[in-house]
Amino acid sequence: MKKITSFSTTLIFVFVLICSTGIQAQTTQTPLKQVCLDNTEQFSITSKYVKDETYVIQVGLPDGYSTSNKSYPVLYVLDGEISFGIAKGISDVLILGQDIKDIIVIGISYGKGKEYWIDYRDRDFAPSKDTLQPKGWHLKAGGADNFLKFIKDELFPVVNKGYRTNPDSTGIFGGSMGGLLTSYILFKQPEMFKGYIIISPILSWDSKCVLKLGTEYFVNHKELNRTVYIAYSSLDDKEYIIYPTDEFIKMIQMHNYKGLKLVTGILEGQTHASGFAIGITNGMKTLFHP
Secondary structure, eight states: OOHHHHHHHHHHHHHHHHHHHHHHHOOOOOOOOOOOOTTTTEEEEEEEESTTTEEEEEEEEOOOOGOOOOOEEEEEEHHHHHHHHEEEEEEEEHHHSSSSOOOOEEEEEEEEEEEHHHHHHHHOOSSSTTTSSSSSSTTTTOOOOHHHHHIIIIIIIHHHHHOEEEEEEEEEEEHHHHHHHHHHHHSSSSGSSSSSESSOTTHHHHHHHHHHHHHHHHHHHHHHHHHHHEEEEEEEEEEEIIHHHHHHHHHHHHHBBTTOOOEEEEEEEOOOOHHHHHHHHHHHHHHHHH
């Protein structure tokens, strides 16, 4: 009896071992695949304006793009590492619900990991150094003008040639430091985009340099034929974001630009991070309403 029990135990052990080995072999032979978003593709551009930088450009196309002949509005998205997927997913839902027109979403990213993105977005999004920042912070800041040359002279021509875009219906989304850049573009080169989505911008930067730029712009310009959505989260930092953004909005309203459509909002109960998705949703509905 003991021999039979021992044999049975051995048989069960061998069976389990064979099954386990088979499962392990099967798992090993079937490599995992990355998750991909439908109707997306990407390409790279090595810039001659931003030294030693090759940008990864993500493209999100609307359903039916391949079978249509029409041209589409375009939303350019900064911080593509995190914002492209958010923007593409939200745009798909809004298009499905007929809340916005069909649009193409273009993400601008680095493709070199989170640490690189965090480090080098300062270089591209900040128009100047900020001596008031804590020591060791934002050391690469100040290259925004070169980044704008990349967008205008290198990215735009490739996108407009490779895709059926409507250059007269383009927008840009930026949040946080990206919001600083989009605010800067609005008064530095407003002709670059027809619409601006600005979420929780760091407008305290360099002694409110963008607010000064906006004041200077008004001296020679009384018309600003653009659509602008600006919002911040109610739980944003008051000194860095809320107070200077309120000041920025009041300045724009005071100038009463001809042709300007300005929509503002406070994202109640949201933090600096959680407000992005809500902000870009409201912004797309403002810029691309059917």
